[in-house]
Amino acid sequence: MESKQEDILIQKVKNLYYNCKIKECIQFIEDDHEKRGSYCHQILQIYKGLSQFKAQLINEAFDTFENLIMENKQLKGNKVDELDVLAVIFYQLETQYFHVPKAEQYNSNLLQICELYREQNEFLDSYQKGVYLYGKGLYFFIETSREGIDEKCIKYMEEALNYQNWFNEEIIITLAWCCFIGHKFDLSCKWFNKIYEVNPKFPSLANNFALACEQIGDLPKAEKLYLEEMEVRWFNQVIINNLSLFYGEKMNDQEKQKFYQEKLINLKPITARICHYHGIYLNKKGKQQEAVQLFKQGIEIDPSYVANYEQLSEIYSVTDIQNSIILIEKCIEMYPNDGCLYTSLGRRYDVLQDRQKAIEAYTKSIQLKNYQEYKVYSNGRLSYQHYYQQNYPQALREIFKACSFKKSNTMLDHYSSYCWVLCQIQKFPLKEIIQIINEQSGLVITRFEQFANKSKDKNIKSLYLVKLDYLRTILFIISYRKYVENFLAFKNDILYWDLFID
Known part of the structure; x- marks a missing residue:
């Protein structure tokens, strides 16, 4: 087939996909048995895999992308072009939606192919820097999404939008999702809306936009968006389950929740994910x-x-x-x-x-x-295990580690009481407690203030204010020794008396 005819074919596939005619897109590609040029073949397979993901044909989608990536490697060896990178990008992005640990497992492959692409093509006219930046941004997003996203992922993707990419809509959707996972919900809605105003039928857009609207409390808009997604993807188990959860948990409409759960369990064929959702x-x-x-x-x-x-x-x-x-x-x-x-x-x-x-x-x-909340929980439980074994110093260290996480606020009242118990144990001298406090840094100082402010018990409040004073004193001494003492010409035993004079 001539190049012009292949361009027409590619455009038809894109139109089907971007108008959310997912099943038609898959069928159209599968019915095409003509031998295609390399570029056309790769594009068709990318859209087939994306469509399978959107149709919740997860295993089939994995197979499509994995076969394409393998084909590319066998055909080109160590040579990498932009479509090789985009195949891995879209594979990783959709995998991240499906199961974060699976995406993490293969994330090093994304970084490797991005760097290979840059090294081999950076000084060629065909080099598309937007592809590289999108891939690097996605790499940092997947790498850090569970523990607080690295802002570099957003910066890379925003920079990628400065280039004329045919996949800019995908970059914007990914940016919106990065902001959503990073709890920047207003910004997430802004990016989602940017695509929605141009193409409200973009696959998954209305569903993901609805999730963000829920977080900012715009429930009428969330409901409207979910129902719009249902119109074009009525066969998608994620959408049906999201609607069920929305009505049950946000709108307190148990009848509609039940209605959508019945719709979910009656989908054919039944999948492992349907069993999971309906089982819950x-x-x-x-x-x-x-x-x-x-x-x-x-x-x-x-x-x-x-x-x-x-x-x-x-x-x-x-x-x-x-x-x-x-x-x-x-x-x-x-x-x-x-x-x-x-x-x-x-x-x-x-x-x-x-x-x-x-x-x-x-x-x-x-x-x-x-996820941070699980790390906070694990540090707290580690502390308890050491406490039960009467290893009080390690118990205190672990609870302080739990306090160093940004998302541990919900546990502060409990940790305050627990630290109080630890600090009152007769076999655990105050000198050692202060020594352990001296090992801490970062957010722990803020946590002591929060412990004091949150505590209703005056004795506990007093304890943490005292501990905070101890900690500040120790930090003053450390700073003095590190940054001042070595520059003094005269030093003697009363060097630190000023710290104790009222």
């Missing part, structure tokens, strides 16, 4: 045995979908702790670098009062990539 709904409604059967069915349908193992393990943690542990360990086999799974494992060993195994699991959960 049943469990919350007190139908635990029905939920258990659905989670088991989901595992049979797709043994690689970890969410069903996790939900089943959570139920078993009350009635069958050993089986609960086995299920979490199966998840760890699939995703050994997911810190969340080790947090869950630590909780199971907590139930068994196996202190050492709990310590090992919680320590691992902190070392690996994990």
Whole structure:
């Protein structure tokens, strides 16, 4: 086929995709059996994979992208062009929506191909810097999304928009999602709206925009957007479940929640994700045995979908702790670098009062990539394990580590009381407590002030104000020694008396 005809073919595929005619797009590409040029073939496969993701044909989408990436490598060897990079970008982006740990697992591949592309093409006329910047931005987003996104991801993507890219809409959608995950909800809505004003049918746009609108409290707009997405993607299990959650949790409309859950469970074919979503709904409604059967069915349908193992393990943690542990360990086999799974494992060993195994699991959960709230929780539980073993110094260190996270505010009242208990233990001298405080830095100073301000108990309030004074004094001495003392010509034993004179 001539190049002009291939351009027409590509444009038709793009029109189908960007007008959210997802199933038609997949079918059109699959029905095309002509031998295509390399560029045309790659573009068609990219849009086929994207369409499969949007149709929730997840395993098929993985296969499409993985086959394309492998084909490109076999055809070009170590040579990399912009379509090679974009294939990995879109694969990683959609994987991140589906399962963050899976995207993290392969994120180094994205960085590698971005740098190869820059090294090989930077000084060529064909070089598209926007591709490189988009890839680097996405890399930093995936790398840091669970623990507070690195602002570099936003800067890279904003810079990428300065170039004439045919995929600028994808960059803007990704930017909006970065802002959403980074809790910049107003900015997220601004970016989503930028695309919505031009093309409200952009796949997934209305759904993701609705999520952001929920966060800023604009529920009427969120409802409107969800229903718009339902019109064009009525077959999508995520949309149906989101609508169900919206009506049940935001609008307190249990009838509509039930209506959409029935619509969800009646989708054909039933998938592991449907089993997961509907199982959670049943469990919350007190139908635990029905939920258990659905989670088991989901595992049979797709043994690689970890969410069903996790939900089943959570139920078993009350009635069958050993089986609960086995299920979490199966998840760890699939995703050994997911810190969340080790947090869950630590909780199971907590139930068994196996202190050492709990310590090992919680320590691992902190070392690996994990959501901040789980790291805060794990540090807190680590502290308790050391407390039970009468290792009070380490218990205090761990609770201070928990306080160093930005998102630990909800636990402050509890931590205040717990620290009070630790500091009152007779076998734990004040001198050692001050020494441990001296090891701390960063947000812990702010935390002491918050402990004091939040405490209703005057004794606890006084304790933390005293500890704060101790900490400030120690920091003054450290600063004095580091930045002043060495520049003084005269030094003697009364050098620091001024710190204690009233």
